[in-house]
Amino acid sequence: MWGRSYLSRTGSFRPENLGQNALAMIGNLCFTMFVIGVLIFTIIAATYEPEDPLFHPSTKITTFLTSTSNATFKSDNTVVRTGEDFMAANQTAFATFINITDVENITESAESGGGNTLEVTSCEGSMNSPIDCRDPEVFHMLMRATIERFKDIHFYRFGKPVRGSNDSTCDMAWRFRPTEGKTAAFYKDYRRFVISRSENCTLSVVGIGDYHTGMNARKRKKNQKPGFEKKPEKQDQKISLPVVGEVVNDTLPVVESESSFSRGKYLIYTGGGDRCKSMNHYLWSFLCALGEAQYLNRTLVMDLKICLSSIYSSSNQDEEGKDFRFYFDFEHLRESASVLDQDQFWLDWNKWQKRDGLGLNLVEDFRVTPMKLADVKDSLIMRKFGSVEPDNYWYRVCEGETESVVQRPWHLIWKSRRLMDIVSAIASRLNWDYDSVHIERGDKAKNRELWPNLAADTSPDTLLSTLRDKIEDGRNVYIATNEPKTSFFDPLKDKYSTHFLDEYKDLWDENSEWYSEMTKLNNGNPVEFDGYMRVSVDTEVFPEREKADRNFQ
Structure with a gap:
C-alpha cells in the first residue's frame, strides 16, 4: 500500500503532468490572493469613517466653496462662495459691449474736437440757458466722453441723461463689466457730468464726478424709455446675473389672501445645532433645507434672523439679531424660489389653520428622507431637530441616499x-x-x-x-x-x-x-x-x- 502511494505521487511529477500541475498551482495562488483581497476590503469598508467636510472647513467643503486657483491662501474665516461665483464670466459674451463706433455719429456740421465737445449751429440768445440733458446730441457727447475716460471697462447699456444739481450738469447711468474682471456680474454706475458752453456755442464735458455721484440717474423714471443698448442677437437667450448698483428691493414677501395661503404647501426646519456656526456651515445646512423644499415642491419657511459666529464679531462673542439680507441677496432668492419669512408665516398660520383645517406633519428624525415625504398631503411639514450635535445639524437630511436626489441650489444664493x-x-x-x-x-x-x-x-x-x-x-x-x-x-x-x-x-x-x-x-x-x-x-x-x-x- 505504501508502495502504491509512493508510485502514485511520483507519477504525478511525470513530465506529461507538469503543465497541468503548474496551472493548478497558479489557480490556487490567484484564488488565495482574491480571498485575502476581499477580506481586507471588507475590513476597511466596515471600519472606515469618512471625514465630515464641515469639521474641516479649510480642506474639504471650504476648498470647494472658496478656492479658484492653486493659491496657498486658505482660511477658516474666508467668505463662502455663492451662486454668482460659479457662473462663468463668459456667460455675458452674447451681450456685446458698446464702443465709440457704436455711438450714433453726429453730423460733421455739429461735431468738433472728438467726443468731449459739441458745436451747436445756433445759440443766439441762449448762452445762459440750461443744458438740455435729454438732447440726443448731448447724450452722444456724454457717452463718448465716458467711453474715452474709462478704458478698462466694457459698457453694455447707457441710460438717458437727466438734469443734475444745476443747469450746467447732467447725470447719466450705465451698466458695465471690468475688462479683466472675473465675476460674472454687471455693475451700474451713475455719475455727474459738468458741461460748459463757450462763446462760439460749443458744449464741452469739463468734468466727470466720482463713482455714484449722479444720484438723479439712479432710479429710472416710470415713463422713461430704455437707454442706448445693443440687444443680443438671440432675444430668447437671457441670463440672470446680479446687477451691482441697482436699487435693491428686498422687502419680505407676503401671502395676498387666505385662499392662496390655505392652498399652499410649506416646509419649515426648527431647532438644531446649526446656529452661531460659521457662514460656510450655515449655508451648507440652509441650502439643504431649500433643496428639499424644491424637491417636495413646497414653499420654504425661513428664519431671516441669523446668529453671527464669534469668529466674525468685533466682540468675539456670538451675536444674535443679524439679518440674512445683511449678507446675501434676498431679492434674487425671493424672485427665484418660493420662500416666506417665518414670522409672517406663523401669523397667517395661527389665523387660518383652525378655520381651514390645515394639517401639520411633524418629522423628528433626520433619517426620514425627503423621498418618504413626497406623498404627504398636509399643508405643513415641520422638521424638528434636537439638541445632540452633530445629529441635529440640518445638513444631515441631505446625506446618504438623499445626496443623489436632492441638490443644493447654489445658484439661488448671491452675495x-x-x-x-x-x-x-x-x-x-x-x-x-x-x-x-x-x-x-x-x-x-x-x-x-x-x-x-x-x-x-x-x-x-x-x-x-x-x-x-x-x-x-x-x-x-x-x-x-x-x-x-x-x-x-x-x-x-x-x-x-x-x-x-x-x-x-x-x-x-x-x-x-x-x-x-x-x-x-x-x-x-x-x-x-x-x-x-x-x-x-x-x-x-x-x-x-x-x-x-x-x-x-
Missing part, C-alpha cells in the same frame, strides 16, 4: 449687492486697474509652533522678493489682509502704491449710502460693518482683477 457695491466703489477708485495680494497673518503668525514659517514667509522683505518679477514698480496694489497694523507693510510703499480696506471707511460710515440703506432695512437701527462683511468685501476686491493676484498664508 449682498449692497456689499458688492462697496467692492465696486473701491475698484472704481483704483480705476479698475490694480494688482492684488491676499496675505493672512494675524494670530497665525504668532503661533510659531503650528505655523513655524508663516511670519518669515509673509515678511515685507519676502513679499518684495516674491512680487519683484510679478508686479511692475509703481502699480496700485490692493492688499487684502487680516494683519491689524497695516504699517507692517510700509516697506512695500517704496515700490508700489499700496491700498487697504480701511482706506475706504467712508463707504460704510454714518454718512455713506450703505449705512443709510442698512439702517432703513434694520428698522431704523444702525448696522455694524462686521467681520464677515469686511472679509466679504476684502476677498471680492482681491479676485476682481486677474493679472497678478497672489495669495500668501
